[in-house]
Amino acid sequence: MAGFSILTGPVAHLKHLTSKERLPFTISYFSSLGLTIYFALGPRAPTRQACSHIDVATASNVAMSRCPATRSRTLK
Secondary structure: OHHHHHHHOHHHHHHHHOOOOOHHHHHHHHHHHHHHHHHHHOOOOOHHHHHHHHHHHHHHHHHHHHOHHHHHHOOO
């Protein structure tokens, strides 16, 4: 995500992430990322693996939504 921020500009990228249609994905990505780190460093639970899967899925969706050829195939 830092690469997209550098390419588009940090302010424009932040506005894009907090736009009305992208906000659910932004919240799910950052919350799953935080929970993955929490469970990796803290309690050992099966939830850690579920959070990491959600993290990868949301990151993939964000990356695919930035590519013009795949915009029609990603979740909106």
